[in-house]
Amino acid sequence: xELKGISxxxxxxxxxxxxxxxxxIIVVIVAAAGTIILQRPATDADELQRAxxxxxxxxxxxxxxxxxxxxxxxxxxLVLVSISIVSASIDRFPNAWRYFSRPYKYPxxxxxxxxxxxxxxxxSDEESGLVAAERAxxxxxxxxxxxxxxxxFSLFAEKNRISEMAVYVVHASLLLIFFGGIVDAxxxxxxxxxxxxxxxxxxxxxxxxxxxxxxxxxxxDGAGQENYKDGSPRKWWSKLAVVxxxxxxxxxxxxxxxxxxxxxxRFYQSSYGPNGKVDQLIVTAAAREARxxxxxxxxxxxxxxxxxxxxDTTVKLAEFIPDYVVRDGQVYTRSAExxxxxxxxxxxxxxxxxxxxYWMPPIEGFAENEKxxxxxxxxxxxxxxxxxxxxxxxxxxxxxxxxxxxMGVGLTLVFYMSHVRFWVVPVRNExxxxxxxxxxxxxxxxxxxxxxxxxxxxxxxxxxKDEKSSSATQEVTLAHK
Amino acid sequence: MARAKAEQQTVASGSAxxxxxxxxVAFLLFIAFLNVVKSGNLLSxxxxxxxxxxxxxxAGALYLGFGVTGIESYVRWASLAxxxxxxxxxxxxxxxxYEAGHPPFASIYEMLLSFVWTLAALTLFAEKKYRVKVIxxxxxxxxxxxxxxxxxLRTDVHPLVPALQSTWLHVHVTLxxxxxxxxxLSFALAMMFLIQDRIxxxxxxxxxxxxxxxxxxxxxxxxxxxxxxxxxxxNPEERSEIFxxxxxxxxxxxxxxxxxxxxxxxxxxxxxxxxxxxxARKQDGLMAIANRAVFVSILLQIxxxxxxxxxxxSGQYASLDAEGLFATSLAASPFILSGLxxxxxxxxxYLLLLWRRPDxxxxxxxxxxxxxxxxxxxxxxxxxxxxxxxxxxxxxxRTWGSYWSWDPKETWAAITWLVYAGYLHMRITRGWRGRRAxxxxxLGFAVVMFTFFGxxxxxxxxxxxx
Numbered sequence: 001x002e003l004k005g006i007s008x009x010x011x012x013x014x015x016x017x018x019x020x021x022x023x024x025i026i027v028v029i030v031a032a033a034g035t036i037i038l039q040r041p042a043t044d045a046d047e048l049q050r051a052x053x054x055x056x057x058x059x060x061x062x063x064x065x066x067x068x069x070x071x072x073x074x075x076x077x078l079v080l081v082s083i084s085i086v087s088a089s090i091d092r093f094p095n096a097w098r099y100f101s102r103p104y105k106y107p108x109x110x111x112x113x114x115x116x117x118x119x120x121x122x123x124s125d126e127e128s129g130l131v132a133a134e135r136a137x138x139x140x141x142x143x144x145x146x147x148x149x150x151x152x153f154s155l156f157a158e159k160n161r162i163s164e165m166a167v168y169v170v171h172a173s174l175l176l177i178f179f180g181g182i183v184d185a186x187x188x189x190x191x192x193x194x195x196x197x198x199x200x201x202x203x204x205x206x207x208x209x210x211x212x213x214x215x216x217x218x219x220x221d222g223a224g225q226e227n228y229k230d231g232s233p234r235k236w237w238s239k240l241a242v243v244x245x246x247x248x249x250x251x252x253x254x255x256x257x258x259x260x261x262x263x264x265x266r267f268y269q270s271s272y273g274p275n276g277k278v279d280q281l282i283v284t285a286a287a288r289e290a291r292x293x294x295x296x297x298x299x300x301x302x303x304x305x306x307x308x309x310x311x312d313t314t315v316k317l318a319e320f321i322p323d324y325v326v327r328d329g330q331v332y333t334r335s336a337e338x339x340x341x342x343x344x345x346x347x348x349x350x351x352x353x354x355x356x357x358y359w360m361p362p363i364e365g366f367a368e369n370e371k372x373x374x375x376x377x378x379x380x381x382x383x384x385x386x387x388x389x390x391x392x393x394x395x396x397x398x399x400x401x402x403x404x405x406x407m408g409v410g411l412t413l414v415f416y417m418s419h420v421r422f423w424v425v426p427v428r429n430e431x432x433x434x435x436x437x438x439x440x441x442x443x444x445x446x447x448x449x450x451x452x453x454x455x456x457x458x459x460x461x462x463x464x465k466d467e468k469s470s471s472a473t474q475e476v477t478l479a480h481k
Numbered sequence: 482m483a484r485a486k487a488e489q490q491t492v493a494s495g496s497a498x499x500x501x502x503x504x505x506v507a508f509l510l511f512i513a514f515l516n517v518v519k520s521g522n523l524l525s526x527x528x529x530x531x532x533x534x535x536x537x538x539x540a541g542a543l544y545l546g547f548g549v550t551g552i553e554s555y556v557r558w559a560s561l562a563x564x565x566x567x568x569x570x571x572x573x574x575x576x577x578x579y580e581a582g583h584p585p586f587a588s589i590y591e592m593l594l595s596f597v598w599t600l601a602a603l604t605l606f607a608e609k610k611y612r613v614k615v616i617x618x619x620x621x622x623x624x625x626x627x628x629x630x631x632x633x634l635r636t637d638v639h640p641l642v643p644a645l646q647s648t649w650l651h652v653h654v655t656l657x658x659x660x661x662x663x664x665x666l667s668f669a670l671a672m673m674f675l676i677q678d679r680i681x682x683x684x685x686x687x688x689x690x691x692x693x694x695x696x697x698x699x700x701x702x703x704x705x706x707x708x709x710x711x712x713x714x715x716n717p718e719e720r721s722e723i724f725x726x727x728x729x730x731x732x733x734x735x736x737x738x739x740x741x742x743x744x745x746x747x748x749x750x751x752x753x754x755x756x757x758x759x760x761a762r763k764q765d766g767l768m769a770i771a772n773r774a775v776f777v778s779i780l781l782q783i784x785x786x787x788x789x790x791x792x793x794x795s796g797q798y799a800s801l802d803a804e805g806l807f808a809t810s811l812a813a814s815p816f817i818l819s820g821l822x823x824x825x826x827x828x829x830x831y832l833l834l835l836w837r838r839p840d841x842x843x844x845x846x847x848x849x850x851x852x853x854x855x856x857x858x859x860x861x862x863x864x865x866x867x868x869x870x871x872x873x874x875x876x877x878x879r880t881w882g883s884y885w886s887w888d889p890k891e892t893w894a895a896i897t898w899l900v901y902a903g904y905l906h907m908r909i910t911r912g913w914r915g916r917r918a919x920x921x922x923x924l925g926f927a928v929v930m931f932t933f934f935g936x937x938x939x940x941x942x943x944x945x946x947x
Contacts, residue, residue, distance in 0.1 A: 017910050021903055028896050035889035059701070069887040182884065190882060257647045257879050268882045392882035400884060404871045411864045447853065 034068030168414030176403030183396030271388035536566030649876035668926035
């Protein structure tokens with residue numbers, strides 16, 4: 001008995017609107033805090049250390065406030081909200097269902113008295129009154145049905161009964177969205193993949209240095225950027241191919257906003273840029289001794305691929321330093337961007353097997369440019385580009401989208417449809433005078449309903465008048481005969 | 482006899498205001514025309530926007546004038562001015578659209594342009610459809626603040642970066658603008674309800690005072706430094722903020738302004754303290770002092786705004802983080818600016834309530850009707866908010882590969898949604914009507930404004946371009 005009382009009280013409080021709203025207020029406060037306090041994965045650790053004192057940061061970390069939206073208690077909070085929605089719906093559903101499945105078709109006397117919108121019109125006989133009301137209801141777009149009572153008929157008409165269920169549709173859709181979100185939080189993942197032209201990869205880089213291997217590979221057949229006139233990027237594109245067991249199974253050119261989807265894994269175009277590596281260095285090579293022809297030859301050098309200049313000599317691009325500086329007898333690069341570039345070529349004679357280090361520009365202590373049989377001059381530099389792909393797997397998203405659609409339906413039902421009901425009953429007062437009682441109600445948008453009801457009563461009165469006058473003419477014709 | 486004389490006087494001062502506002506509008510239009518002649522371009526966007534500002538300001542003055550004097554012809558003129566402003570605003574939107582080649586949704590400037598347009602259109606709609614003739618008293622000042630902010634923001638047309646090239650952008654932003662404007666309308670209607678419901682001015686005084694205290698506290702905690710006000714440095718050539726490194730802005734300190742803000746905080750806080758005292762000791766005399774304190778606080782707020790505008794608009798100030806002097810611009814501190822303007826606006830609304838006239842009540846629908854229309858507006862705003870969030874999530878999923886990433890703007894949109902969901906639940910299941918519902922509607926709009934402006938300027942995130 002005691003236990004039952006407690007469990008009942010727990011149920012009551014879970015199902016109460018008060019609990020629901022309280023939970024929502026907590027969610028709002030916590031979410032707002034999560035937007036104001038710097039969050040972990042998005043902000044660098046250094047920046048967090050700069051922003052907060054060490055003790056404060058320790059406390060924030062311990063409580064989980066630096067990663068609110070992934071903290072266990074936030075998930076728990078959302079689960080509690082879901083439980084509250086479910087129990088509130090369960091608590092109220094049976095009543096609403098009864099209301100929905102067994103419409104109240106014949107209003108008893110108490111109901112008739114309590115109903116705010118009703119009206120009575122004096123009547124000569126029952127049948128003509130019902131017929132007039134039926135016509136009026138039909139003209140307003142209703143389909144009235146006759147309710148059979150022991151001694152007389154009455155009318156019942158309704159519209160949009162489904163709107164009584166609308167709230168449950170909205171709540172169900174919210175649960176669907178939550179469910180999808182939880183599925184994605186548990187089984188979904190996201191990472192990145194950087195590809196250069198011709199490269200083929202099946203490893204996805206995840207957060208915190210982890211990686212994940214896909215059961216298929218992605219090959220990049222080309223990527224590029226188109227610019228506006230002012231130089232800002234207009235479009236990034238990548239031609240991707242899916243390769244499974246050595247076979248190409250799918251192909252697509254993706255752009256931002258249009259991903260490639262294969263087996264539930266989505267590949268998004270997210271960035272594009274130089275990878276700091278040289279694709280090709282175009283140089284001209286001229287023989288040092290004029291007798292060798294004199295004409296300068298143009299060569300395209302790719303990193304570490306020897307190119308033949310004449311029968312004996314080959315040259316290869318050994319190093320490219322984008323922003324060089326000489327320190328402690330070594331060549332370093334200051335950054336990955338091209339500022340002060342240097343190229344290191346190796347010129348090899350096949351006959352003698354001797355190699356000469358050729359530097360452009362000639363860096364003292366490294367360059368042996370004078371020993372080289374050819375003089376080189378850089379003409380053009382083609383840098384390598386990578387295309388950055390965002391990779392994600394969200395198995396729950398279809399649940400989310402169907403929830404969104406369902407919510408659209410539910411909200412339309414809630415806000416733009418009201419359950420309108422009309423009852424028409426012929427009644428006799430104490431003196432035995434017959435009159436037509438008309439009443440109606442709507443669950444939403446009452447002012448519009450009032451004018452609707454007004455319209456109905458006017459039409460019924462008009463129909464009754466018509467009938468009377470037509471029957472009067474009949475009598476006149478009869479009398480004439 | 483004496484009464485008739487007094488009435489005549491009101492009428493005289495009444496037409497004086499129409500003539501005054503009319504002359505000012507004409508004068509400003511004339512000045513604008515001179516500018517147009519100089520630049521040789523009549524229908525440029527800035528001219529149209531300027532015209533819209535003039536008309537909106539005229540409408541706002543007339544609406545407020547009606548609130549004070551109760552002369553009905555003001556409302557007609559104000560409505561006409563709103564129509565004229567809307568026409569100019571439409572021209573500006575069309576011009577922008579044509580110039581940029583895409584609907585004006587790509588930057589905060591363009592969003593404001595669309596927002597103000599929707600707000601003016603909805604104001605006229607509410608006037609015609611619901612017969613809330615004086616709703617412009619609340620919405621026009623909001624529109625004015627919007628257009629003034631627009632004058633300060635970067636106006637150059639930017640091509641759309643790849644992430645923004647999507648039909649979903651247009652769907653998302655159109656829905657957002659409609660939803661936010663509907664929220665603004667529900668806020669205005671709730672205010673009208675409170676007036677019609679004869680809310681005690683004391684309560685409103687306390688709320689206004691708390692609101693302004695919040696603004697000044699926010700400004701002081703965020704920007705005050707050593708008695709000065711620390712604002713973001715501005716590079717006038719590139720029309721952009723100066724960055725020390727990626728994501729770190731350079732702040733300069735405008736001396737002495739901080740003290741002025743502290744003083745302003747004390748004065749705007751005074752009415753609240755007096756209100757609490759009056760409540761505790763049940764002395765009505767204190768309320769009279771509180772009302773006077775509001776006047777003083779408005780004066781001081783205007784001084785604070787004026788000195789901030791004068792000193793931050795142009796000037797060279799030192800910084801703690803870098804050597805040398807750096808320029809500032811109003812465009813770099815939109816939050817302070819809109820906060821100061823918002824504070825003055827709230828205090829003026831209180832004055833309107835204090836001078837409330839029976840005429841105002843006569844022109845408004847009944848309190849019950851206003852309550853119902855407020856609810857109806859929210860019934861329109863809420864599904865729009867829902868669709869806006871859904872469209873945004875769908876677009877994000879196509880662009881970034883994730884439909885929800887708890888980015889501040891997203892989170893705040895969800896918070897807005899929850900606040901209005903709370904309103905609907907309290908209203909439908911708990912039968913909240915009248916005042917409590919009106920307060921809820923006002924709270925909802927405050928959250929909307931924070932989502933729109935506050936998040937953009939105060940919190941970092943993915944929505945950096947808007």
